[in-house]
Amino acid sequence: xxxxxxxxxxxxxxxxxxxxxxxxxxxxxxxxxxxxxxxxxxxxxxxxxxxxxxxxxxxxxxxxxxxxxxxxxxxxxxxxxxxxxxxxxxxxxxxxxxxxxxxxxxxxxxxxxxxxxxxxxxxxxxxxxxxxxxxxxxxxxxxxxxxxxxxxxxxxxxxxxxxxxxxxxxxxxxxxxxxxxxxxxxxxxxxxxxxxxxxxxxxxxxxxxxxxxxxxxxxxxxxxxxxxxxxxxxxxxx
Amino acid sequence: xxxxxxxxxxxxxxxxxxxxxxxxxxxxxxxxxxxxxxxxxxxxxxxxxxxxxxxxxxxxxxxxxxxxxxxxxxxxxxxxxxxxxxxxxxxxxxxxxxxxxxxxxxxxxxxxxxxxxxxxxxxxxxxxxxxxxxxxxxxxxxxxxxxxxxxxxxxxxxxxxxxxxxxxxxxxxxxxxxxxxxxxxxxxxxxxxxxxxxxxxxxxxxxxxxxxxxxxxxxxxxxxxxxxxxxxxxxxxxxxxxxxxxxxxxxxxxxxxxxxxxxxxxxxxxxxxxxxxxxxxxxxxxxxxxxxxxxxxxxxxxxxxx
Numbered sequence: 001x002x003x004x005x006x007x008x009x010x011x012x013x014x015x016x017x018x019x020x021x022x023x024x025x026x027x028x029x030x031x032x033x034x035x036x037x038x039x040x041x042x043x044x045x046x047x048x049x050x051x052x053x054x055x056x057x058x059x060x061x062x063x064x065x066x067x068x069x070x071x072x073x074x075x076x077x078x079x080x081x082x083x084x085x086x087x088x089x090x091x092x093x094x095x096x097x098x099x100x101x102x103x104x105x106x107x108x109x110x111x112x113x114x115x116x117x118x119x120x121x122x123x124x125x126x127x128x129x130x131x132x133x134x135x136x137x138x139x140x141x142x143x144x145x146x147x148x149x150x151x152x153x154x155x156x157x158x159x160x161x162x163x164x165x166x167x168x169x170x171x172x173x174x175x176x177x178x179x180x181x182x183x184x185x186x187x188x189x190x191x192x193x194x195x196x197x198x199x200x201x202x203x204x205x206x207x208x209x210x211x212x213x214x215x216x217x218x219x220x221x222x223x224x225x226x227x228x229x230x231x232x233x234x235x236x237x238x
Numbered sequence: 239x240x241x242x243x244x245x246x247x248x249x250x251x252x253x254x255x256x257x258x259x260x261x262x263x264x265x266x267x268x269x270x271x272x273x274x275x276x277x278x279x280x281x282x283x284x285x286x287x288x289x290x291x292x293x294x295x296x297x298x299x300x301x302x303x304x305x306x307x308x309x310x311x312x313x314x315x316x317x318x319x320x321x322x323x324x325x326x327x328x329x330x331x332x333x334x335x336x337x338x339x340x341x342x343x344x345x346x347x348x349x350x351x352x353x354x355x356x357x358x359x360x361x362x363x364x365x366x367x368x369x370x371x372x373x374x375x376x377x378x379x380x381x382x383x384x385x386x387x388x389x390x391x392x393x394x395x396x397x398x399x400x401x402x403x404x405x406x407x408x409x410x411x412x413x414x415x416x417x418x419x420x421x422x423x424x425x426x427x428x429x430x431x432x433x434x435x436x437x438x439x440x441x442x443x444x445x446x447x448x449x450x451x452x453x454x455x456x457x458x459x460x461x462x463x464x465x466x467x468x469x470x471x472x473x474x475x476x477x478x479x480x481x482x483x484x485x486x487x488x489x490x491x492x493x494x495x496x497x498x499x500x501x502x503x504x505x506x507x508x509x510x511x512x513x514x515x516x517x518x519x520x521x522x523x524x525x526x527x528x529x530x531x532x533x534x535x536x537x538x539x540x541x542x543x544x
Contacts, residue, residue, distance in 0.1 A: 053425055077431035085429060091422045094415070102419050105412075106431035154431065 002065055004029045004189055005050070005081075005158055011058035012042075012049050019045040021213040022059065027158065027191050032184045034192040034200040034221065036234055037210035043193040044086065046210070047160050050191075051083040052076045063158070078106050082156030084147040086163040092136030096127055099135050099146055103153030113153065120149040123179050141172035148179070158189045165196040177203055197234035201225040209234070240383040245509045247381075251390045251459065253501030254397035258452035259478030260485070260493040261404060262445030268488035269421045269441050272338055275345035276325060277449060278475020279352035280318055282466050284450025285457040286362045288314035289369055298370045307372040307392070307458070314454050315447040322446025323439055331435065356466025366464045369457035393455045400451060401494055404444070408490055417441060421488070452478075473517070477504070480524045486537025495535055499523070 003026035012020040020042045027033045035043050048054045050061050052073035061068045068076055077083075082103075091099050100120065104113045121128040124145040130138060135146060144164055151159055164180065165173040173196065181203045184190050194200035201207050204221040209230060217230065224230050259281055266274045291313045292298055297306045329348050333341045356362045373392060377385035408414040419427040420437050428434050456474070457463055464470050477500060485496025500520055507519035527534065 051429060053428070072433075073425075073428035074431045074433050077429065083429045085426055089423070089426050089429075091419050091426065093418055093422045098415055098418075101412075102415055102427075102430045102432070105416065150430070 003027055004064060005191065006062040007046070007050065007059070008062070009059035010046065010049055010056050010061065012045050012054055013057050014045075014054075019213055020049065020056075023210070023213070023215055024059075025208050025215060025218065027189060029157075029189055030187065031206060032180075032190045032192060032204045033206045033208070034194055034204035035208050035210050036194055036197040036200050038234075039195065040212075041210040042213045043195075043210055044162055047083060047162050047191070047193055051081060051160060074106075077154055080155075080157035081160065082151040082154040082158070083160040084151035084162060084164070086166050088140075088143060089162075090135045090138075090143050090146050090150070092134070094135055095131070096133055096135050096138070096146060097131045099150050100127075100153055103150035105154075107153075107155065112155070116153055116155055120152050123152075123182065124149050141168050141176070144168060144172075144176060145179075148176070148183075152183065152188075156188065158191060159183065161190060161192045163193055163195060165194060165199060173199060197230070198225075241509065243382040243384045245505050247384060247386060247390060248505045248509075249498070249502045251393050252505060253498035254394050255452050255456055255459075255474075255497075256478045256481045256501055257401065257494045257497035258397055258448050258455070259475060260482040260497045261401070261490065262449045263479050263482040264485075264487055264490060264493040265417075265441050265445045267482070268490075269417060269438060270330075270334075270341075271488075272330075272341050273345070273479070274330075274445075275342065276329075276348040276352060277445070278471055278478070279349050279356075279466070280322055280325075280446045280449040281453040281456070281475055281478075282356065282471040283321055283352065284314050284318045284446075284453030285369070285463050286356065286453075286466065287317045287450070288454040288457060289367055289463055290362070291317075292370050292372065297372065302370065302372055310372060311451065311454050315450045318450030318453075319443040319447040322442040322449075325446075326439060326442040331438070353467035353471075362466055364465050366462055366468075369461050369463055371458075371461075373458060389455075389459050393459060396451065396455065400448060401490075404448070405490060407444075413437070413440065477517075477520055480520055484523060484527045484534055486534030489534070489536045492534055492536035499535075 005027040008024050010020050010023040023046055035046060037043050045054065049056050050068065052068060052071055063079055063081055091102065100117055107113050126142055127145055127149055130142065135143065138146060148161065148164065161180065164176050177199045180190065180192065184203065192200055192204060201221045201224055207219065207221045207224040208215050209217040217224065262277050263274065266272065288310050292306065292310050325348055329344050330341055333344060357364050373388040378388050378391050379386050408417060416427065416432045416437050419430065419432055420434055424434050478497065481496035481500040482493045484499060485492030485494070500523065503519045503523050504516045508516040
C-alpha cells in the first residue's frame with residue numbers, strides 16, 4: 001500500500017534563503033501526522049509547498065500516487081486536499097456563512113454540502129450562533145474554528161492544519177484539539193503543523209521534528225513525547 | 239426653478255457616466271489593490287468601437303432602427319470586455335507577484351499604447367468624429383419647463399440597471415463571493431479551490447464592459463468623439479477615478495455615491511458659483527476627502543502591513 005501523501009526530498013527557497021533542505025515523510029490514510037518545531041523551522045513552508053502556494057526548488061510531493069508538482073492550488077483542492085491556513089486565514093470581509101460556502105466552492109452535491117455543513121456546525125456550535133456575523137468580528141478562537149470548519153466543507157481526504165493553537169488561550173486550544181481528535185476519529189487523514197508540541201503529540205499517531213529546514217527526528221508520537229531531548233527542547237521540561 | 243431642475247438633470251446624467259467608469263476602477267482595485275491607469279482608455283475604446291460598429295452596420299446616417307442602440311451597445315461592451323481581458327492577460331498577469339509600482343508603471347504604458355495606437359489610420363484615425371444619433375432627438379418628456387431628451391433617460395436608467403445587476407452579482411452569486419474572497423486574499427481563495435486567474439479575468443471583463451457602456455453613452459450624449467489621445471478622455475477617466483476614491487475605492491456602492499457627489503459638485507459649482515472652473519471643485523473635494531477621510535465615504539480604513 002502506498003501512502004496517501006508522500007513528501008520526497010523537498011527543497012524550498014525564498015530568494016536566496018533555503019527554507020527547506022530535503023524534507024521527506026509520508027502520511028498514511030487514516031493517520032494523524034504532526035510536524036513540530038520552533039518558529040522558522042519550515043513547518044508552514046512545508047504545508048505551503050504541498051498545497052501549491054510555493055514552488056519547491058527540488059523534490060516531489062505525491063498525493064494518492066500522483067505528483068502535485070506544478071499543479072495550481074485550486075486544482076490541488078479538487079484532488080481532495082484541504083488546507084486550513086494559520087490563525088487569521090479566514091475571509092474577514094465575508095460572513096461566517098459565506099466563509100463556509102466558499103469552503104465548498106468546488107462541490108456540486110448540494111445535499112452533501114448541506115450535510116457536511118450541518119456536521120461542521122455540530123462540531124463548532126459557536127459558529128452556528130454567528131452565521132450571519134462578519135467573520136472579521138469573531139474572536140481568535142472562533143476564527144480558528146471557522147478556518148477548520150471551512151476546510152472540512154471541501155470534504156477532504158487529507159486535511160492540512162497550520163498551527164491551530166497559534167495565539168489562543170489554553171482552554172480554547174484544548175477545545176480545538178479535542179475537535180481535531182474527533183475529526184480524525186471520523187476518518188479524515190490529518191497533517192498537523194504545530195509549535196505546541198505537547199498538544200500535537202497527544203493527538204498524533206506519528207511525529208516529525210523539523211529544525212531549520214530538515215527533519216531531525218521522526219517516530220511514533222508517544223515515543224517522541226517520551227524522548228528526553230524532545231521533552232527538553234519542545235515540551236518545556238527541564 | 240428651471241435652472242435648478244436643469245442642473246439636477248445634468249448631475250444625474252454626468253453622475254451616471256462617472257459611476258459606470260468609476261465601477262471599473264473600484265472593481266479592479268478591490269480585487270488586485272492596483273489602480274488600472276489604462277481604464278479611461280477602455281472608455282475611449284468603447285466609444286470609438288461603437289462608432290465603428292454603427293458605421294459598419296450602416297447606421298451612421300439618421301433614421302437608424304430602434305434596435306440600433308442596444309445592438310451597438312452590446313457589441314461595444316463585448317469588444318471592450320475582450321480588450322480588458324487581453325490587457326490583463328498580457329500586461330498585468332505576468333506581474334501579479336511583482337511590486338505594485340511595476341504594475342502601475344505598466345498600466346501607464348498600456349494607457350499610452352492604447353492612446354497612440356487608437357490614432358492609427360487603420361484603427362480610429364487622428365480626426366474627431368461625430369457619433370451617429372442612435373436615439374430619437376425628440377424630448378421624451380418635459381419636467382418643470384426642462385425638456386428631458388431620450389439619451390438622458392436611457393443613460394440614467396441603463397446605469398441604474400447595470401449598477402443593480404453588478405450589486406447582485408457581487409453580493410448574491412457564487413462568482414461574487416469568489417471575487418470578494420480573492421479581494422481579501424488571493425492565496426486563501428486559491429486554497430478553497432477558487433480559480434483566482436479566472437476570477438481576475440472576469441473582473442477585468444466586467445469593469446471594461448461597464449467602461450464601454452460609459453463610453454458609448456458619452457458618445458450618444460455629447461456626440462463628438464475626440465481622437466483617442468485627447469486630454470478630454472483622460473480628464474473624464476480622472477474624474478471618475480476621483481469619484482471612486484471619494485466614495486471609498488474598492489467599494490461598489492461607494493463608487494456610485496462618489497460619482498453622484500462629484501457630478502453634483504461639478505455641475506452645481508459651475509451653475510451657481512463659477513462656470514470657469516468646475517474641475518477645481520472636483521479636485522478640491524478630492525483633497526478635502528484625502529485630508530479628513532482618506533478611506534473615502536464608504537471605505538473602511540485599512541492598515542498597511544509592513
